[in-house]
Every structure is written in C-alpha cells, then in structure tokens.
Amino acid sequence: MSVISATLADSSTMLRRNFRHATRNPVAMFNALLMPLVLMFLMVYILGDAFNVGVNYIDYATPGLILTTICYGIGPTATAVNSDMTTGLINRLRVMSVSRAAVLNAHVIVTTLRSLVAIAFIIGVAFLMGFRPSANFLEWLGVIGIVVLTTVAIGWLTVAFGLAAKSPEGAGFAAVPLMLLPFLSSAFAPADKMGPGARQFAEYQPFTSIIETLRGLLTGTASAGSAIAAVAWCLGLTLIGYLWARAAFTKRV
Secondary structure (H helix, E strand, C coil): CCHHHHHHHHHHHHHHHHHHHHHCCHHHHHHHHHHHHHHHHHHHHHHHHHCCCCCCHHHHHHHHHHHHHHHHCCHHHHHHHHHHHHCCHHHHHHHCCCCHHHHHHHHHHHHHHHHHHHHHHHHHHHHHCCCCCCCCHHHHHHHHHHHHHHHHHHHHHHHHHHHHCCCHHHHHHHCHHHHHHHHHCCCCCCHHHCCCCHHHHHHHCHHHHHHHHHHHHHHCCCCHHHHHHHHHHHHHHHHHHHHHHHHHHHHHC
8 A cells, every 4th residue: 555545544534533523522613603603793783883894894794704713613623633642542543553644634624624614604694694795606616715725724723733732721722813813904894994013914914815815706806916915825824834733743753
C-alpha cells in the first residue's frame, strides 16, 4: 500500500471516529448556532437602525454573520484536538502506525462540515428576516468556495491552537481571539466609520477582505481586488495553520 493510499485509508477511519463523537456531542453544533443567532437578532432588530450602511441591514450583516458562525464553531475542535493529545489516544495510534496526517485531517474535515451545516441554518434564518441577495448561480458558487476556503483555513489554525495548548480548557480559550476578530472588521459596520486605530486594523485584517468578498458576491457587486485578497489570506492562513499543526504534532508525539 502506498503512502498516499494509506493516509487516505487512515483519514477515512479517523473521520468516522470523529463523526461518531460529533453526533454524540450535539452541544458543539448548538454552540455554533446559538451566538450567531443571538447576534443576528441583536444586530438586526436592536442595533441595525443605528448604522447607516446604505442597504437593508440584514443584507449587509449576513456575510459577517457567516464568518462569525465559522469562528464560534471552532471551540469544540480545539478542545477535541487537545483531548486526543492529553488522554493518550495519540500514543495508542502511534503504536498502530496510523498516519499522523490522518489524525489532523479528520478534525479539519469535521469542523468544515459542521460549520457548513451551521452556516446553511443561519442563512435560512436570514432569509426569514428579510435577506434578499441578488447573486446569480456563479456568484453563489463563489460564496460557497470562499466559505469553504475560510473554514479550512480557520480549521487548521484551530487544530494548531489545540495542539499548542497545555490542556483542553486552555485550547478552548486559545480560540477566543479568532471569535473576536469579526467584531474588529467590517462585519457589522463599515470600517471607515470606526475611530482611528480600529479603522486601520479593520481595513487590513484578513476577515475584512473575506467579508467584503462575500458581500460583493451576494449583492452582485464583487470586486476582483477583494476576491484576490480574500483567497490569498485563506491560502496563507491555511499554510500557516497546517505547518504549525504538523510541527506541534511532531513535537508532542
């Protein structure tokens, strides 16, 4: 059996294992949905009229809520990765010669699928609240592509956080900065309406270009510049997270 086929077989085994764990822990999905839903109702029905964004506020906020949904769903991944390391599971797998890449790949895939389910639910609620995108079929494909790239990038960073942490509790806390970044972007208010310092940070941090690309695709006004920046950020963050995770995994085992 070649190295690639062995890795794929091991990834399939680990993926089934992680799926079983996910189905036995519905709280992870609930947490991924609860805060985005609370934010959606808070921002649209309570604070939305305070922002002059030039369009229906639910149309403006939905791309940011999509990214927020991704970020709020990563906590269980960081905790699960760290638990695998600290409970001795990895040592048992090493004796069985299970591919190291398979262990990490399975966590990223489950995180991505869980996030996509949560995002579909959030978009459905947004439609009920008046969300009316003007995207065509190709633009919707672009939205899906950017969402998947973003989820994979954040998933690898989360796996790296989980491996670097000393305990499952510390792993969950390490993911908090990623949860906060959408609030320091153009997710809920235009960056040019922010104060000095916050405005510059919001304009140049990776989530803003991703959100603006999603917003442009959903409204049929996508900018090639923001799309290229978003894809570049996603690929760069994926590479950083992957290399960091592999290095941390190798160091700990």
